Amino acid sequence: MVGGSQLENANPLIYQRSGERRVTAQDEDEELHDKIDDREIFDLIRSINDPEHPLSLEELNVLEEVRVKVNDEEGSVSVEFTPTIPHCSMATLIGLSIKVKLLRSLPERFKVDVHITPGAHASEHAVNKQLADKERVAAALENSHLLEVVNQCLSARS
């Protein structure tokens, strides 16, 4: 979708998508306050499109439910993502898409931290620092070209 004609990772491994969330009796009980859980966060982001393949971040194993942590009381969400290759130039864009999706979907009281899975990328520290800098994220989202690319990653595939 973006980038040149040459794909960085031409033949990625494809993983199976997880099924629908199993609804428990507790979930259906309207009297109970449902806390936001890891699976709910995962469901928000697992269908984000990869910027260069017609595949979701879940299918590329960039996102896994075990790397999503939410604490509803504290209002904190932490997501680790795993770029498909250690020199992936799309890492910041992928992280930004995850961050934007969560910022748009969750109540404003949530603090959203998006990191690269430790050891999974050559520029892990630089990418993490960039994603954690809310001033740079705010400036990036005022860039209409970049915002369009992010929205493409976030749009539902037909």
Next chain:
Amino acid sequence: MKDTLTLLARVTAHPDSHCWFLAWNPSGTLLASCGGDKIIRIWGKEDGNWVCKSVLGDGHQRTVRKVSWSPCGNYLASASFDATTCIWIKKKEEFEVVTTLEGHENEVKSVAWAPSGNLLATCSRDKSVWVWEVDEEEEYECVSVLNSHTQDVKHVVWHPNQELLASASYDDTVKLYREEEDDWVCCATLEGHTSTVWSLAFDQSGEQLATCSDDKTLRIWRQIKAEEEPGGSKKDSSWKCVCTLTGYHTRTIYDVSWSHLTGSLASACGDDAIRIFEEDPGSDPMQPNFSLTAHMPRAHAQDVNCVAWHPKEPGLLASCSDDGDMAFWQYQRPE
């Protein structure tokens, strides 16, 4: 530590947007706020309430990140993500753009007026700090472009009574600059923080500097005056970190304000809290101890972006947040 910080008022300053920064005018009669809605608002107190006196909405195309008043109080400078800095003149209640300073390659992050009122500094994501000179005809000329930082420059602030400029950066350092033979030079680099330095504040004397960082610490630096060298050449004074306040903040510290009236140090944190520290009486200036004297958890519903002590009323503190609100607090120093 109870009841040391009391909420006086909460005002929606930038609805549906982030409120990024606040600045009191030198006499403390007006407060300027700016935000992600590209607007600057000027606030004043009427019958005990904070009311919006002016809306400065036609200067910038993108987020207004910071604002700064001239020492005379007649001008306001605004730094914007649109890569420009606007200079506004105050005419009774209205404000008009006098000039727009262009030159930075991308987002301008901060602006500050020197104590003389003749110099202005701006800094940008383009890694540079620019020094501007203002002449009698209100013409602004860039007199120096300082490229000492290797990353995005977040904040600039002048020494309270000297022409000494300090800048804080995404490269984790703080740099100081002064004029030397008609050119501006970087005269010190303060290393110690392990992540982005977001803001800095001098104490009243200008001998101490407080810095805050993404590494969740506050650091206090002290100027060590250089001795006159034999032969007459003067060495630059150096700055030494004399205190690190660690373990108090749970997320990024976005701003720090040092009261020139009381010496109290306030911090604005990404964990939504405001904290105030005081230097212990009788502590060694070379190894000072600072104690937490106020902690207001959930001071705002989201990240606190700025804290600003009132320049005339001791203990009056203004803060603002990503939730678009600003709040006014009265701080009572514990006995």
